[in-house]
Amino acid sequence: MxxxxxxxxxxxxxxxxxxxxxxxxxxxxxxxxxxxxxxxxxxxxxxxxxxxxxxxxxxxxxxxxxxxxxxxxxxxxxxxxxxxxxxxxxxxxxxxxxxxxxxxxxxxxxxxxxxxxxxxxxxxxxxxxxxxxxxxxxxxxxxxxxxxxxxxxxxxxxxxxxxxxxxxxxxxxxxxxxxxxxxxxxxxxxxxxxxxxxxxxxxxxxxxxxxxxxxxxxxGGKSPAIISESANLQKAAKRILAGKIFNGGQVCLAPDYILIKKNVEQEFICELTKAASALLLGNKNLLNITSVINNEHFERIKLIIDDAKQKGGRIIELLEANQFKKLEAKQMIPSVITNTSQDMIALNEEIFGPILPFVYYDDLDGAINFLNNKPSPLGLYWFGSNKKEAAKIINYTSSGGITMNDVIAHVAQDDAPFGGTGPSGMxxxxxxxxxxxxxxAKTIYEQISFDLPFRFMQPPYAKSFLSLLNFLTKPRK
Missing domain, CATH: 3.40.605.10 (Aldehyde Dehydrogenase; Chain A, domain 1)
Structure with missing residues (x-):
């Protein structure tokens, strides 16, 4: 066969x-x-x-x-x-x-x-x-x-x-x-x-x-979303969640984890829960999120959650069960994972589902060092208004592409290339x-028809031609 x-x-x-x-x-x-x-x-x-x-x-x-x-x-x-x-x-x-x-x-x-x-x-x-x-x-x-x-x-x-x-x-x-x-x-x-x-x-x-x-x-890879102190948390939460729940999180460019300062974590979670209600509750209170493709992937995502729980992580579902009628087959309520540790599956494998772990940083240089010690992702997302910080993210991190103050959107720019780098593609x-x-790309060269220049560039080489080459290749200060 x-x-x-x-x-x-x-x-x-x-x-x-x-x-x-x-x-x-x-x-x-x-x-x-x-x-x-x-x-x-x-x-x-x-x-x-x-x-x-x-x-x-x-x-x-x-x-x-x-x-x-x-x-x-x-x-x-x-x-x-x-x-x-x-x-x-x-x-x-x-x-x-x-x-x-x-x-x-x-x-x-x-x-x-x-x-x-x-x-x-x-x-x-x-x-x-x-x-x-x-x-x-x-x-x-x-x-x-x-x-x-x-x-x-x-x-x-x-x-x-x-x-x-x-x-x-x-x-x-x-x-x-x-x-x-x-x-x-x-x-x-x-x-x-x-x-x-x-x-x-x-x-x-x-x-x-x-x-x-x-x-x-x-x-793909683990595409991070970085929340700057200068970010509008309400806008960032809604845009990140919209990207995370798109196709049930089954997107190679989905934000895979959040890099955030500990002091704004609770406020950001609050904004994510508000965004979840606005984005996910459709007509007749049905949950408006794409199902996980099959049982194998559904169980794989559940394993990521269970592993995080066992290692001290806190799982926060962004909707309460009483906010919608029922879950369709293989639908998942979007969740965040806080109190994460680097040995969790959620921080080492691409999630490809509606789960969003938090990683904490103290300053921008620390966040950049953390990113640069990880495989280059397909996308990187930064939220904020500080132009110096934005320039630092662009210049000193490696990723296939960057979307500033949104997620995923760089793939929709048809006049620009889309692709990864290193482990995220070529x-x-x-x-x-x-x-x-x-x-x-075939190089075509059309040579001149007369022979005068070739008298100098073909053997036997004239002394004057060799002297010219030596002059042109002299060390310069």
């Missing part, structure tokens, strides 16, 4: 690579058409997408689906389509003197890589499947997609819709369990994009190295940088 899947994936890769060779790769219209079809695919099938996601999660906030999976994805695709033609233009570079002065020309031509493998996670199966296709198609590539088996209804829908809107030489979907993803990562793609956990990324990168396939890894998509990430 595995051999037949591997053989079929290789057949499609070869088909896609041949199709690129036979295509007018200088045509922006072909690339724009593929992006346009992705936009139409999503816009014309909203109801099916909503239903599939609800079936996968049990309960998923429909507003979040429309915002993140549909509107956000379409917006990203539209941006790529709008800029494809300008991104494709040759990029002029400086030629070496004196050849530049004599008419030589240097430029970069961006060419497609070929067939790109895309391994999609379960938490945003539509956005993280079709969003990157904006960059991949703009660069002139084809794609083979493996959706997550943890969201099977979404995976089957993606496969059905891709078949309806694309030929297999453009895009093909392979579904199945995690073994299919393992097989996919072993194939001779021209590039491989993986979105998921750092643990799985290690295996993907090892597999890709078998064929020297370059990879883009979009991972490579980027979105914006021009996404186009370049999935392109080969």
């Amino acid at each position: 595995n051999n037949s899947i591997a053989s079929e994936i290789r057949r499609v890769i070869s088909l896609q690579q041949t199709a690129i060779q036979n295509e007018d790769i200088t045509s922006a219209k072909i690339r724009e058409d593929r992006i346009k079809r992705a936009i139409n695919l999503i816009a014309s099938n909203k109801e099916e997408i909503l239903e599939a996601l609800q079936d996968d999660f049990g309960f998923r906030n429909s507003g979040e689906i429309l915002l993140a999976e549909i509107f956000g994805t379409i917006n990203t695709l539209k941006y790529s389509k709008k800029h494809t033609k300008s991104w494709m233009r040759n990029c002029q570079r400086q030629s070496l003197q004196p050849f530049k002065f004599l008419g030589a020309r240097t430029y970069i031509k961006y060419q497609p890589l070929g067939s790109v493998g895309v391994i999609v996670p379960w938490n945003f199966p539509i956005n993280l499947c079709f969003g990157p296709l904006g960059s991949i198609f703009a660069a002139g590539n084809r794609a083979i997609i493996k959706p997550s088996e943890i969201a099977p209804n979404s995976a089957d829908l993606i496969q059905k819709l891709i078949k309806r809107y694309y030929d297999e030489e453009e895009v093909t979907v392979f579904t199945g369990d995690s073994s299919v993803a393992e097989i996919l990562s072993l194939q001779p793609f021209n590039h491989l994009l993986f979105t998921g956990s750092s643990k799985n990324a290690v295996n993907v990168m090892k597999s890709a190295s078998e064929n020297l396939v370059p990879v883009t890894l979009e991972l 490579g980027a998509y979105h914006g021009r940088e996404g186009f370049e990430n999935f392109s080969h």
Whole structure:
């Protein structure tokens, strides 16, 4: 079975690579058409997408689906389509003197890589499947997609819709369990994009190295939210909680813990409870939070809470049970953990759920030292109005990106790259940088036609030329 899947994936890769060779790769219209079809695919099938996601999660906030999976994805695709033609233009570079002065020309031509493998996670199966296709198609590539088996209804829908809107030489979907993803990562793609956990990324990168396939890894980590003494606590609490409960906390960029001074902890918790009532209590007092994806992840989050309790942590639920009618299957009441210690699971593993532990700091330098002794996260969030503190956070911490006075929002900036650094990922998509990430930047140099300069630069070297080189390379004060 595995051999037949591997053989079929290789057949499609070869088909896609041949199709690129036979295509007018200088045509922006072909690339724009593929992006346009992705936009139409999503816009014309909203109801099916909503239903599939609800079936996968049990309960998923429909507003979040429309915002993140549909509107956000379409917006990203539209941006790529709008800029494809300008991104494709040759990029002029400086030629070496004196050849530049004599008419030589240097430029970069961006060419497609070929067939790109895309391994999609379960938490945003539509956005993280079709969003990157904006960059991949703009660069002139084809794609083979493996959706997550943890969201099977979404995976089957993606496969059905891709078949309806694309030929297999453009895009093909392979579904199945995690073994299919393992097989996919072993194939001779021209590039491989993986979105998921750092643990799985290690295996993907090892597999890709078998064929020297370059990879883009979009991972996660423990993204901190830092509360400055200059912060508006009411505004910070509501914005942080809104980001933490989005998709039930199952977001790679969700704020994973709070860095806060002990003297403002109680006031901040009070503001979080007010925010929870405002954000979470929907019509008829139903709890308006997306369910945890499955029982395995539900039990994993409960283990994080139990571990914190056993190690002296205090668990504070942000809503009282009498504020809502009931919990739907696998829904969790958002909670904070105080009195934390560094040996807790909550402070060592990415939570990926609606739990928010507190970590305490005395001064900004201490907070920065704490952050810099941890793996670089995908996102970092700072709340405050002190510009010197903000500059210090930006300049002296490491993360994939930063959002100031909010959380997660930097990922929505389509004109800027999105990606991690170190353990939180490598490579980027979105914006021009996404186009370049999935392109080969080929240097072209057009030499001058007459031979006079070469008399000096080819052997036998004249003494005057060697003297000039010695003069130009003399130590300078």
